[in-house]
Amino acid sequence: MQYQKILDTIKEELSTKQNKGKVASYIPELAKVDPNKFGMHLYCINSGHYGFGNEEEQFSIQSISKVFSLTLAMSLLNDELFERVDVEPSGDPFNSLVQLEYENGIPRNPLINSGALVIADILVSTLDNPKKQLLDFIHEITGNTGININLKVFNSEKKYSNRNASLLHLMKSFGNVKNDIETVLDLYIFQCSIAMSCKELATAFMVYANSGRTLFDKKQIISERKIKRINAIMQTCGFYDEAGEFSFRVGLPGKSGVGGGIAAIHPGQYAVTTWSPPLNPKGNSELGMYALERLTTLTGFSIF
């Protein structure tokens, strides 16, 4: 089946599907988002762009930003980075303190909150202007200098950051946070409040599908070896306590965010993104999961 037909099929199926998910409510600004929004964008190495729905409307990428900050940190550092954060699935709710306690302040992986906070700490230590340079990085991989944060989300999230502050203090007590906690937390909230559309996200994730190179200007952003590592981490750790379920149903490396976005890739083939705010009980977009499962079923191949 052709990609356009496949997306048309998914679009039609979605129109009749009831959405049992719930929009994230822990931040007031996220709770205001229209639950009926749905966008999907597929960006193929060989045949370009496909999409439908609200694919060009920006939303809060939230935890999907963890992939970008990890990539930026890995482009600056080598394996010493993995002395401060492990690469194992967490097997626990995404912001739990339990394993961190047992494992002496070393987060299980860079895609859970604690791990992303350590990455933020590393960026604060390494970069002169981490906020600007993280945005620059996203501009570079998307070719779009207009991408920025949603200031309302940023300010809203500032007020509800106690759990992340708790994680930072705990890791600092183990010596695994080097900088001022306010500064690290500020960078982390900044990255979570970046707003991108499905189309922009798919363009950015093409770097992961295309061996570390942008497709539009063939620029090598990070080494092929490091991109493989990031993809492996997304595969095992990208979906909170549902990494196995996603791997099982969809079979692609990817990352979700509580804003309702999901970005996934098929190495050598395509990047694909969805946006639907209502989340399932494990914190991943209900309809996004469904759409991606249908995509790999209808195309007939996952990475497995």
Add this chain to the structure above:
Amino acid sequence: MQYQKILDTIKEELSTKQNKGKVASYIPELAKVDPNKFGMHLYCINSGHYGFGNEEEQFSIQSISKVFSLTLAMSLLNDELFERVDVEPSGDPFNSLVQLEYENGIPRNPLINSGALVIADILVSTLDNPKKQLLDFIHEITGNTGININLKVFNSEKKYSNRNASLLHLMKSFGNVKNDIETVLDLYIFQCSIAMSCKELATAFMVYANSGRTLFDKKQIISERKIKRINAIMQTCGFYDEAGEFSFRVGLPGKSGVGGGIAAIHPGQYAVTTWSPPLNPKGNSELGMYALERLTTLTGFSIF
């Protein structure tokens, strides 16, 4: 580089490498194995068999058998199987009781001990002669009717089965074990004591690399959709608390056993197996991990 040259390179590198691992000692019969044994076998869809070292010597496959029993159970049942066992990584030592307690007797996945014991319980419920039929299944996918258990290992393991008995009693208290505990434990120990060589294991795992079909006689053993699911489970759950590390370093779905064996696949490309008894602290073969990492590095592709 050609496959034969790649294996030659790995063989040479291994000859100079010190092995820091330790042979599993919890069963006396396993502790007797010569730590210097090393075998590797690569079975490619397009170009056939390659290998070196003790690739034709049989060893105790131990937990690698969990993949075969899962496959047999999935060939007999549909999604109802996953009401009794989840598909999430465990994030904990392989035979821990903790998560099982918190999750009401539902194991995290079918490749940890608790999950494999539930699969054994399902086989006892479903099959007339589960031991014989599990061996028949292995004979069918290898084309080799000589494969059998190592009786010494079987008897030795019988004496050290308290942790697995504990898991079974706990799951039975939650209603997730239906049969007599002795019978289920007997089947589980039987499957762990099956002896196979690297070459035989690679032939068996070709089914997982070849969309559910044997390569030697093109027989469809299980549906393509189910094979993808099993591969996804191996990817996220196949290496105890080192699934992420294996995914990160090697980038292939696979399964290891405390006998020192590892079997892995590249879907559509090859099955590969290694055997080296000394294990790293997380219970996976030290040199096996190294050899497979070198394989995907030198061939230039992992699934990512």
Add this chain to the structure above:
Amino acid sequence: MQYQKILDTIKEELSTKQNKGKVASYIPELAKVDPNKFGMHLYCINSGHYGFGNEEEQFSIQSISKVFSLTLAMSLLNDELFERVDVEPSGDPFNSLVQLEYENGIPRNPLINSGALVIADILVSTLDNPKKQLLDFIHEITGNTGININLKVFNSEKKYSNRNASLLHLMKSFGNVKNDIETVLDLYIFQCSIAMSCKELATAFMVYANSGRTLFDKKQIISERKIKRINAIMQTCGFYDEAGEFSFRVGLPGKSGVGGGIAAIHPGQYAVTTWSPPLNPKGNSELGMYALERLTTLTGFSIF
């Protein structure tokens, strides 16, 4: 106020009190007990026996038996006993496996299931006929040779012993169970199914209030030093995850059982027992807790 008046007051209060508890249902035989039964017996060193209600009707003492088996084991062994079981509160539901796993098979204390199973194992190792000798011990401290098990409860409990079998297998895997699991489990179920009345239990517990001596024949059953230790253990560990609440509300060392019984003591003053089958969510008798709280309030002294 005189003791008889205090008991009269409590009796009157109870007559108007709604019982929100639920009778234990995990064993069919226990579920059959009449929830309206209530007995209370107070046995004072200086002034003898007081009581009301179903104080002379026998019920299944269940976990209260753990105090008797501990006392028997401590009369046979010295501090080496505490190398196999700790004396710290468990801070967890009474039959949890979690802490046992983290603490290498050493139970937190002898009054949770795992700890009482280790004590049973010790009795099996030390005594020729542990069942008979445990009953003999109870006969000796009560002066009543008619006390025996309830055979229906014993047989019923035999069928629902998976969690305790799980604990035994786990501890055996750590080397902290020395005997055959069936034998140890049999003794444990035997002791739980002993039937005693409030009056008989209060007579038995007088030993703990009276420095290790029976009151009726002044026989020293166990040293004063050891009795103090047992009382200290009852104080911190006698009420599952409600030890603090009981200490806070009642302020006496004691032990409860899922049969609805509670036995408590005021050292140097009295032993007191209650029986009311409906349990609160933490597994202790709802009305028994209330009656004991009223007793220490109305008498104006707890041990604090």
Add this chain to the structure above:
Amino acid sequence: MQYQKILDTIKEELSTKQNKGKVASYIPELAKVDPNKFGMHLYCINSGHYGFGNEEEQFSIQSISKVFSLTLAMSLLNDELFERVDVEPSGDPFNSLVQLEYENGIPRNPLINSGALVIADILVSTLDNPKKQLLDFIHEITGNTGININLKVFNSEKKYSNRNASLLHLMKSFGNVKNDIETVLDLYIFQCSIAMSCKELATAFMVYANSGRTLFDKKQIISERKIKRINAIMQTCGFYDEAGEFSFRVGLPGKSGVGGGIAAIHPGQYAVTTWSPPLNPKGNSELGMYALERLTTLTGFSIF
């Protein structure tokens, strides 16, 4: 034996005893304390003061202050206080985050760090000038207005407060901290850095031995009922993960601090305090525990 002779015996025994403990080092200012200091003071209701060694030298009372802040909070509030903090032993290292996470931000008891932080939050909400009023309270129960904080300890502790900040942020995320985190933390560190001698502490703890009244001026500080509750909490929760061991060996309600102090009481009889900086692995004063065990052995009575 007379009290003075008993203390003489203990003093002599201590002179030959090797101290295997280690002085707390997590705060530089505490690490500087002379490990050879030892003081003991016994204050009897009927016969007054006894003591020896460095009994009049002030030290940092640290966690012993939690008893005073709890008493002050209980004198201001009724049972609604126990909706925000439980009264169960923690069964875990004293500053663990684990149980707090599982129990939705409600600390297990008011004598672990998390619980004492909630009490500090309550004092900030309830009092105009909590620091001054807490000192006033201590002045009132000791009759000594010279007691104050050690400013060096206070400043040193300020720099090492990440774990407590982590606890506060976590509890705030559950809604169980109402005030600004800096303010609550400041009060908590203030109370921990109060400096008192063994003699002063014993005078203060007489209130707990004497049914809520000071002995020197017979003033009722708090109701008898509430004092019993505090004593019950000290009994089950006063010694971190060694509450059972202390109850077992010493048999008195009490509280220890990482400064090396221990205060304990025998209700109706005496208050007793010890100070020896080296701590055992569970964080309680090694020699202090020994001295108190000898005291209850030689006097021949504990509360049990």
